[in-house]
Amino acid sequence: xxxxxxxxxxxxxxxxxxxxxxxxxxxxxxxxxxxxxxxxxxxxxxxxxxxxxxxxxxxxxxxxxxxxxxxxxxxxxxxxxxxxxxxxxxxxxxxxxxxxxxxxxxxxxxxxxxxxxxxxx
Amino acid sequence: xxxxxxxxxxxxxxxxxxxxxxxxxxxxxxxxxxxxxxxxxxxxxxxxxxxxxxxxxxxxxxxxxxxxxxxxxxxxxxxxxxxxxxxxxxxxxxxxxxxxxxxxxxxxxxxxxxxxxxxxxxxxxxxxxxxxxxxxxxxxxxxxxxxxxxxxxxxxxxxxxxxxxxxxxxxxxxxxxxxxxxxxxxxxxxxxxxxxxxxxxxxxxxxxxxxxxxxxxxxxxxxxxxxxxxxxxxxxxxxxxxxxxxxxxxxxxxxxxxxxxxxxxxxxxxxxxxxxxxxxxxxxxxxxxxxxxxxxxxxxxxxxxxxxxxxxxxxxxxxxxxxxxxxxxxxxxxxxxxxxxxxxxxxxxxxxxxxxxxxxxxxxxxxxxxxxxxxxxxxxxxxxxxxxxxxxxxxxxxxxxxxxxxxxxxxxxxxxxxxxxxxxxxxxxxxxxxxxxxxxxxxxxxxxxxxxxxxxxxxxxxxxxxxxxxxxxxxxxxxxxxxxxxxxxxxxxxxxxxxxxxxxxxxxxxxxxxxxxxxxxxxxxxxxxxxxxxxxxxxxxxxxxxxxxxxxxxxxxxxxxxxxxxxxxxxxxxxxxxxxxxxxxxxxxxxxxxxxxxxxxxxxxxxxxxxxxxxxxxxxx
Amino acid sequence: xxxxxxxxxxxxxxxxxxxxxxxxxxxxxxxxxxxxxxxxxxxxxxxxxxxxxxxxxxxxxxxxxxxxxxxxxxxxxxxxxxxxxxxxxxxxxxxxxxxxxxxxxxxxxxxxxxxxxxxxxxxxxxxxxxxxxxxxxxxxxxxxxxxxxxxxxxxxxxxxxxxxxxxxxxxxxxxxx
Numbered sequence: 005x006x007x008x009x010x011x012x013x014x015x016x017x018x019x020x021x022x023x024x025x026x027x028x029x030x031x032x033x034x035x036x037x038x039x040x041x042x043x044x045x046x047x048x049x050x051x052x053x054x055x056x057x058x059x060x061x062x063x064x065x066x067x068x069x070x071x072x073x074x075x076x077x078x079x080x081x082x083x084x085x086x087x088x089x090x091x092x093x094x095x096x097x098x099x100x101x102x103x104x105x106x107x108x109x110x111x112x113x114x115x116x117x118x119x120x121x122x123x124x125x
Numbered sequence: 126x127x128x129x130x131x132x133x134x135x136x137x138x139x140x141x142x143x144x145x146x147x148x149x150x151x152x153x154x155x156x157x158x159x160x161x162x163x164x165x166x167x168x169x170x171x172x173x174x175x176x177x178x179x180x181x182x183x184x185x186x187x188x189x190x191x192x193x194x195x196x197x198x199x200x201x202x203x204x205x206x207x208x209x210x211x212x213x214x215x216x217x218x219x220x221x222x223x224x225x226x227x228x229x230x231x232x233x234x235x236x237x238x239x240x241x242x243x244x245x246x247x248x249x250x251x252x253x254x255x256x257x258x259x260x261x262x263x264x265x266x267x268x269x270x271x272x273x274x275x276x277x278x279x280x281x282x283x284x285x286x287x288x289x290x291x292x293x294x295x296x297x298x299x300x301x302x303x304x305x306x307x308x309x310x311x312x313x314x315x316x317x318x319x320x321x322x323x324x325x326x327x328x329x330x331x332x333x334x335x336x337x338x339x340x341x342x343x344x345x346x347x348x349x350x351x352x353x354x355x356x357x358x359x360x361x362x363x364x365x366x367x368x369x370x371x372x373x374x375x376x377x378x379x380x381x382x383x384x385x386x387x388x389x390x391x392x393x394x395x396x397x398x399x400x401x402x403x404x405x406x407x408x409x410x411x412x413x414x415x416x417x418x419x420x421x422x423x424x425x426x427x428x429x430x431x432x433x434x435x436x437x438x439x440x441x442x443x444x445x446x447x448x449x450x451x452x453x454x455x456x457x458x459x460x461x462x463x464x465x466x467x468x469x470x471x472x473x474x475x476x477x478x479x480x481x482x483x484x485x486x487x488x489x490x491x492x493x494x495x496x497x498x499x500x501x502x503x504x505x506x507x508x509x510x511x512x513x514x515x516x517x518x519x520x521x522x523x524x525x526x527x528x529x530x531x532x533x534x535x536x537x538x539x540x541x542x543x544x545x546x547x548x549x550x551x552x553x554x555x556x557x558x559x560x561x562x563x564x565x566x567x568x569x570x571x572x573x574x575x576x577x578x579x580x581x582x583x584x585x586x587x588x589x590x591x592x593x594x595x596x597x598x599x600x601x602x603x604x605x606x607x608x609x610x611x612x613x614x615x616x617x618x619x620x621x622x623x624x625x626x627x628x629x630x631x632x633x634x635x636x637x638x639x640x641x642x643x644x645x646x647x648x649x650x651x652x653x654x655x656x657x658x659x660x661x662x663x664x665x666x667x668x669x670x671x672x673x674x675x676x677x678x679x680x681x682x683x684x685x686x687x688x689x690x691x692x693x694x695x696x697x698x699x700x701x702x703x704x705x706x707x708x709x710x711x712x713x714x715x716x717x718x719x720x721x722x723x724x725x726x727x728x729x730x731x732x733x734x735x736x737x738x739x740x741x742x743x744x745x746x
Numbered sequence: 747x748x749x750x751x752x753x754x755x756x757x758x759x760x761x762x763x764x765x766x767x768x769x770x771x772x773x774x775x776x777x778x779x780x781x782x783x784x785x786x787x788x789x790x791x792x793x794x795x796x797x798x799x800x801x802x803x804x805x806x807x808x809x810x811x812x813x814x815x816x817x818x819x820x821x822x823x824x825x826x827x828x829x830x831x832x833x834x835x836x837x838x839x840x841x842x843x844x845x846x847x848x849x850x851x852x853x854x855x856x857x858x859x860x861x862x863x864x865x866x867x868x869x870x871x872x873x874x875x876x877x878x879x880x881x882x883x884x885x886x887x888x889x890x891x892x893x894x895x896x897x898x899x900x901x902x903x904x905x906x907x908x909x910x911x912x913x914x915x916x917x918x919x920x921x922x923x
Contacts, residue, residue, distance in 0.1 A: 034628075039512070039514060041510050041512070043884045044884055044885050047365065047367055048360070049512075052360045052362075054707045054709065054716060055885075056848075056849060056875060056885065056886075057875075057879075057884050057885055059709075059875065060849070060874060060875025060876050060878065060879055061879055063874045063875070063876050064875075064876040064879050064880070067876060085879070085880075085882040086882065086884075087507075087508055088507060088508065088509045088510070089498075089508045089509050089510040090510070091510060092510050092511070092512025092513060092514055092515075093512065093514035093515060094509055094510070094511050094515055099501060099505065099507055099509060100497075100501075100509060102497075103493060103494070103497045103511070103515075104519075106489070106493055107486060107489045107490045107493055107519060110485070110486065110489045111482075111486045111489075111523075114482045114485055114486065115482065118475075118478055118479070118482060121467055121468065121478070122467060122468060122469070122470050122475055122478075416767075420771060421771070422767065422770050422771055433771040433772065436771045437768070437771060440764065440767055440768060440771070444760060444764045447760050448757070448760065451753065451756055451757065451760070455749065455752075455753045499766070499767065499770040500766055500770075502770065503766050503769045503770050504766070710849070
């Protein structure tokens with residue numbers, strides 16, 4: 005009796021665990037596919053698109069997550085196949101460093117201009 | 126016949142432009158004290174000609190005159206009348222004609238409303254504005270003529286895209302264009318004031334009205350575009366940081382900065398050069414926007430179908446204007462002795478300067494994000510995408526200090542405020558806001574890193590702007606707009622952070638549980654309509670005692686063969702329930718997307734509030 | 747002096763931006779990546795259409811000097827249009843033409859091939875479309891011309907036509923020499 009109960013408990017927990025993993029995985033698929041450009045649509049993310057490409061992509065992402073790949077690895081994998089521009093979030097590399105840095109430089113520059121005009125009393 | 130009339134009216138307008146420039150320059154050189162009536166009459170003729178031209182085009186659309194190439198490409202005899210009319214400005218050539226019309230109308234209104242200002246200033250403004258008008262006339266007449274004929278005359282038109290037949294989409298362009306083109310007057314009159322050396326309080330009062338009009342119309346125009354995207358496009362979003370959207374946002378940042386700076390000019394006679402720079406930049410951004418969107422250089426879901434040769438023309442015209450503005454600025458700009466005086470850290474002037482500082486930062490983020498891919502591709506050959514995550518990260522981060530400054534800045538005194546103005550009250554409210562936002566985020570849960578500080582400062586601004594209503598010491602227009610802005614930030618935050626969505630393949634009879642609600646797919650009906658087949662799905666959402674009925678639709682059009690998904694949205698003041706479905710290959714199954722979107726209506730309402738403040742400011746002369 | 751310097755800087759900056767945009771107009775505006783991959787992903791294992799046996803793509807490529815990988819489906823209209831060219835290629839050059847059947851029903855695919863004739867030496871199944879993505883495809887029809895060393899000589903997005911057909915022949919001729 006006790007053994008049956010134990011088995012049932014383990015069984016139950018496994019199901020709950022797997023379900024929560026599945027939910028986590030789906031959230032991850034959602035997060036990644038929102039960051040990917042649907043290559044055959046004009047201006048839609050893979051998450052939003054219902055095209056064949058987008059649907060297959062979502063399945064592929066799910067498979068990769070199941071294989072244990074993390075977010076960065078999946079992006080790398082896709083960038084190798086399709087180029088940097090399939091990913092919406094421009095990561096910081098030698099190509100994009102100016103992209104992130106110029107607004108910050110301009111901000112600091114603006115701050116300096118203001119400091120010159122303002123006297124602290 | 127109508128085509129010829131439309132075409133020749135434009136040529137007459139062109140002649141009028143040359144005359145106006147020529148005559149104005151003579152009058153200026155001879156130091157005339159009064160505005161020659163000839164200027165006024167010729168401008169009136171020009172306005173009449175452009176109106177005739179514009180209405181000829183509308184006439185062509187209404188009568189389905191397919192001998193006109195623009196009408197053929199963009200209309201269809203079975204289109205409802207309303208959409209035939211709005212179709213006339215919904216295409217590249219027609220929209221340029223609209224630009225031209227507004228350029229002339231605004232110049233006309235300017236001339237009527239500027240009688241109290243110097244003749245030289247008025248004439249110079251006419252000159253500069255006419256230079257812009259000539260540019261557009263050349264562009265229209267020689268590259269994008271809406272009156273070109275085709276022969277043989279086709280029996281039917283090509284333009285029946287159902288997505289474009291929507292009321293919000295019909296009025297979104299005109300309102301947006303009035304906003305954009307309003308910046309042309311600001312540009313022309315700023316250059317003119319610079320040359321005349323008359324950048325002063327009187328000019329500030331006068332130009333402020335134009336700034337408010339442009340700003341209000343641009344705000345409403347952008348809002349209408351977002352509303353259309355949300356209700357019509359079926360993805361549940363309203364802003365995608367798409368290049369065309371960004372291009373409308375950039376002049377808005379400039380106009381906001383300009384609006385605040387011109388108040389300083391009015392009250393304290395400061396910021397002379399900076400205001401001119403802002404005015405020039407605002408208009409140039411509008412023009413660059415026109416270039417980016419119509420030249421084919423950028424990818425977007427919105428771009429007009431275009432060819433690069435038109436792009437070359439606009440690019441050259443744009444840079445001609447930039448060079449003109451640079452020359453005039455550097456020749457006529459004087460270092461005013463008053464404008465180089467310093468002001469105190471704790472003063473309203475400084476807080477407006479801080480507002481401008483942040484506006485320019487947000488502008489640079491959007492500008493660089495939009496054009497960086499072009500630069501990278503030309504220099505390096507690599508193609509990258511810059512999408513929502515980039516903008517959200519940078520703007521989100523810097524919104525935090527911005528909200529803080531916006532909460533305490535506007536109530537500082539002119540010239541100098543005492544330090545104890547930053548009093549204990551405000552500190553207490555800040556701590557309360559932090560607490561509320563901490564509890565909120567912990568209770569509802571969010572992984573967004575900036576959620577707590579953004580909410581905290583959003584609430585802080587919200588409470589302080591409400592508090593302002595109980596004190597009589599500043600303008601009502603400012604209180605309403607600032608409060609509207611705080612509401613806007615909060616609703617965007619709630620909507621962005623706490624929205625939940627659910628996507629699944631369902632067949633009729635299926636039920637899903639989501640967020641303690643039951644989503645049930647009751648039924649699907651097929652209804653034959655006059656020009657499409659409608660798949661009408663019936664869903665119920667059961668949430669404890671509440672039952673919400675939603676009926677999203679998929680429309681299958683035949684001409685042209687398109688499939689559109691029409692979401693059904695149940696809106697309350699608390700949230701929107703958004704449901705859309707799509708046909709998938711699996712027979713009997715449909716992909717269903719449900720979104721729970723808190724405070725959605727407040728986003729639109731807050732923008733209307735902000736604009737109302739502006740209108741109030743305009744009316745209180 | 748400083749004023750002049752600022753002025754000159756702005757003018758130079760303006761011209762720089764002008765020229766970049768001018769060049770930018772020339773760049774093709776399409777979304778389609780022409781060639782990001784150099785080598786095709788051959789470690790993929792497919793089930794075959796005929797008898798469900800598992801096949802490693804690498805083995806198929808290794809066996810001939812040139813291979814064409816063509817992604818198609820029975821429900822895809824342009825695939826019908828390009829089918830004739832695939833048949834011509836098979837007859838003309840005895841190149842190894844490998845088909846990848848994308849998101850299709852087996853019966854429909856077999857019917858398609860019996861109706862329109864079969865140019866493929868082997869047909870591989872991609873039931874959910876993920877393998878095509880691993881190959882780097884974005885839609886159908888899509889065709890890859892690869893050599894024995896897995897190098898992609900040319901990738902065609904969209905149906906084959908006379909021009910592309912001739913190009914394939916040219917490329918093979920050039921590579922052999």
